Amino acid sequence: MTTTATAFIATVLVLLIALFVWRRTQRVVTTPAQRAVHDALHTASLAAMPLRRGLTKGSAAEAAPHLRQLAGADGLAIADADGEILTWDGTQADFTTAARRALKEERAVLVNGDEHTLIAQPLTPDSGPALGVLGIVVAGKPGPGVLGAAAEVARYACGQLELAELDAARARVDRAEVRALRAQISPHFIYNALNTIASFVRTDPDRARELIIEFADFTRYSFRAAGEFTVLADELRNIERYVALEQARFGDKLEVRLTIAPEVLGVVLPFLALQPLVENAIRHGLAGGARGGLLTITATDAGTDCLISVEDDGIGMDPELLRSGELDAVDGRESAHVGLANVDDRLRAAFGNDYGLVVETAPGAGTKVSLRVPKFRAGVRA
Structure with missing residues (x-):
């Protein structure tokens, strides 16, 4: 057997062993629950990136598909602090009236339809007025689990928007400090x-x-x-x-x-x-x-x-x-x-x-x- 052939066989054996170890590792550490957690975290990070720029039509449109996936909803809308719809993703419903009512009453509003239910969840920070409204459309009548998921997704989106406000405030402070330094x-x-x-x-x-x-x-x-x-x-x-x-x-x-x-x-x-x-x-x-x-x-x-x-x-x-x-x-x-x-x-x-x-x-x-x-x-x- 030539040296080249021996080297080739040795290489193939190493690759087969590596594949076997990798497959066994995958079976041990990558369980369905772990994959679900990984997918949820990845989706959340994709939603966070545009929201950290603040709430605009562009950032809402980018974040909506990922937030809809997190909520497990048929449709999802985002409205601004005045109740104006910024974006829809998936199944739509009459969101404007529900959004303005949620902002006025400072609570979640449910609107039942023939086939779907709309949940209008205000994006309310710990202090201050609501930053917007999240509209989630689900099939049938939502149970406690769905309502809880809608509230958590809204809380997550609100947290990212608060961080965006902090980033903007920090940038304003930085600009003010540079102006002060220039004045010095x-x-x-x-x-x-x-x-x-x-x-x-x-x-x-x-x-x-x-x-x-x-x-x-x-x-x-x-x-x-x-x-x-x-x-x-x-x-x-x-x-x-x-x-x-x-x-x-x-x-x-x-x-x-x-x-x-x-x-x-x-x-x-x-x-x-x-x-x-x-x-x-x-x-x-x-x-x-x-x-x-x-x-x-x-x-x-x-x-x-x-x-x-x-x-x-x-x-x-x-x-x-x-x-x-x-x-x-x-x-x-x-x-x-x-x-x-x-x-x-x-x-x-x-x-x-x-x-x-x-x-x-x-x-x-x-x-x-x-x-x-x-x-x-x-x-x-x-």
Whole structure:
């Protein structure tokens, strides 16, 4: 027997053994009850995805077939909070009147027909008015089990819509925080940058032209309208623009060192997460001293996370004041404190409480602000 034939037979035997083991495993672990649970969970997840976008005609139309399957109904309708029908799937009935009655009376309404019964179940959260109405059409007269299933499907749909409201509220808060952060970009920086550019217009027109471009790109990025997140590479590029403008003002007094691992440049982080840290370091850490100083920015690969730090060797601050939130009483540093708190809140909101800022400082010992950002987090993208 040739080597090729032997190898072929061995391969076939391995495949037959693997098939036998797989079939036995299927018989043991995949029972009808397990398959039913799996199918129900899968259907529920398919219904959840569109509902998490909020209640619209489009999301209702996508979710209705899956909700009908969960309820085991012949037909299913979804109406909005005004009782207006958004979609039907399957057998239809006179739903509008029943939906408005269910909303008004804040309870389920049954409408008996010749062959079918309509159950109008309001989508009522734990607090607040109903978000809409679920209409379920079943054959004959529904028993307690069917009525219970209709109530549970409505409760599930309502829960997903509540989560959509929370997502929308969080997005609104994020947008408000970004607007607040943009408002904190120091007017003194803008004034000083324009004065610096003006000083170069006669003495070094080419340098003035370069700085004008840097300033325009900096403001364009900082006040962009797109998204609450960005990638580290874009954030660092904007930091370079900011630093170039500050170095034009301070000259040799301001030294900047960047150590960035190339593999973390694509990491996603909250928009303008680094800007307040760098501005705080230059404005309050270095510019407060006559000698200037060194600003160091590092980003390193740490397995599943990216570690970023912004450090200066400037005047530092009292950690007790930082801990107690009393920076507004010290040398006009309230903008720095608000900026740090803003970034800390946005990091925790996006990635969890393990991802806030860590500040190491002492009077005369400089300040180091560190943060961790996960390389991947579901739902977070630039």
